[in-house]
Amino acid sequence: MIITFCILSVFIxxxxxxxxxxxxxxxxxxxxxxxxxxxxxIFLLLMAEFVAVAQILIYLGAVGVLxxxxxxxxxxVTGSSGKNIYSNGWGWGLLLSLSILFATLLPAxxxxxxxxxxxxxxxxxxxxxxxxxxxxxxxxxMWLIAILLTAALIGGIVIAAPPQKR
Amino acid sequence: xxxxxxxxxxxxxxxxxxxxxxxxxxxxxxxxxxIEMMLNAANINFIAFWRYNPNPELHLGPLFTLFSIAVGGAxxxxxxxxxxxxxxxxxxxxxxKFDMLKDS
Numbered sequence: 001m002i003i004t005f006c007i008l009s010v011f012i013x014x015x016x017x018x019x020x021x022x023x024x025x026x027x028x029x030x031x032x033x034x035x036x037x038x039x040x041x042i043f044l045l046l047m048a049e050f051v052a053v054a055q056i057l058i059y060l061g062a063v064g065v066l067x068x069x070x071x072x073x074x075x076x077v078t079g080s081s082g083k084n085i086y087s088n089g090w091g092w093g094l095l096l097s098l099s100i101l102f103a104t105l106l107p108a109x110x111x112x113x114x115x116x117x118x119x120x121x122x123x124x125x126x127x128x129x130x131x132x133x134x135x136x137x138x139x140x141x142m143w144l145i146a147i148l149l150t151a152a153l154i155g156g157i158v159i160a161a162p163p164q165k166r
Numbered sequence: 167x168x169x170x171x172x173x174x175x176x177x178x179x180x181x182x183x184x185x186x187x188x189x190x191x192x193x194x195x196x197x198x199x200x201i202e203m204m205l206n207a208a209n210i211n212f213i214a215f216w217r218y219n220p221n222p223e224l225h226l227g228p229l230f231t232l233f234s235i236a237v238g239g240a241x242x243x244x245x246x247x248x249x250x251x252x253x254x255x256x257x258x259x260x261x262x263k264f265d266m267l268k269d270s
Contacts, residue, residue, distance in 0.1 A: 002168050009176045016180055016203060020187035025195060032199050039206050042173075046217040051209075051228045051235075058235050063202065063242045070195055070246040074253040086190050087262050093189025101182040109178060114170040119220035130225045138229055145236050152240035156247035162254070 004045055011038035023085055025071050033064045047123045050130055173214040181207040194252065194259045198245045205238045 015035030022028045036059040043052035087093070134142065180203060187200030209231045216227020253259055 002172075005168050005172065009172075012176065012180060013183075016183040016187075019199060019203070020183060020191060020196065025193060028196060028199065032202070035203065036206070039210065042176075042210060043213055045168075046173075046213050048213045048217070048228050048231070051213060051231050054232060054235055055209075058239055059202070059206070063239060066242055066246055067195060067199060070249055073250055074195070074259050085192065087192035090190035094186055097182055097186040097189055100185065101178060105178040105181065106175070109171055109174045114174070115218050116169040117167045118218050120222050123217070123222050126225075129223075130228055133225050134229060134232075138233075141233060145233055149236060149240050152244050156243040158247075159244070160247035160250040 001045065005042075008038050008041045008045065011035075012042070026068070029064060029067050029071065032067070033060055036060050036064070047125075049125050050127050170214060170218045173210065177207040177210040177214070180204075180210070192261050194249050194261050195246075197261065198242065198249065201245070202238060202242060205234065205241075209234055 012035055015031045015038060018031040019028045019035065022031065036055065040052040040055040040060075043049075043055060184200040184203035184207065187203065188197050191197060191200070212227050212231045212234065216222055216225075249259070252264065256263060
């Protein structure tokens with residue numbers, strides 16, 4: 001288990017670092033897809049198989065293709081973004097994020113007491129139970145998500161549509 | 167077996183890389199991609215805490231992660247629409263050039 005976790009985390013770190021280091025945006029999107037599939041592997045390792053499938057369907061399938069289309073619509077299809085890819089004052093941004101990592105996140109993990117083993121050894125794959133739970137106790141959240149997705153998709157179309165010629 | 171700290175450290179590092187990408191890159195689409203990366207780090211945390219708690223039969227972790235994935239998809243759609251609209255206005259995707267509100 002720990003060997004699988006190490007391989008998957010190497011893929012995740014490689015995908016993330018090459019996403020923010022690559023000059024070509026299309027290649028960055030491809031390494032983002034590598035990252036998403038490795039995260040789906042982490043979900044499988046933690047026995048959340050339905051979430052892993054949803055991750056592959058939504059992030060790899062929908063969001064990845066959506067970002068590729070946005071690259072094609074804004075940039076040239078080759079996606080190259082020139083010599084200088086970093087913003088003005090990028091050192092301050094790197095310093096801020098490093099300080100957040102080393103001053104809050106890692107000490108919080110280090111000084112807390114976490115279990116070293118899962119309390120339950122094997123969780124039975126139960127999509128049926130997940131669906132029953134979703135349709136019983138989470139119905140208001142489902143309504144809110146439905147309204148949010150409708151509003152977001154209509155709003156995205158309205159924002160991205162070309163302005164009307166008078 | 168795998169200690170919980172390792173998964174939390176992995177998601178903290180992933181969150182750090184996403185935050186650094188938002189702050190140091192100048193391309194707007196890369197910034198959106200890095201926001202998606204931070205959302206995924208949060209999802210890893212949800213699933214990890216659900217897996218290690220003594221009562222995982224309630225399936226609260228996968229439920230919350232599914233809702234979080236749905237919100238992430240909506241955010242990607244609206245964000246890319248905004249990117250296309252802003253690109254049409256400024257003719258560039260460089261975030262340093264978006265300075266219409268700046269007093270210059």
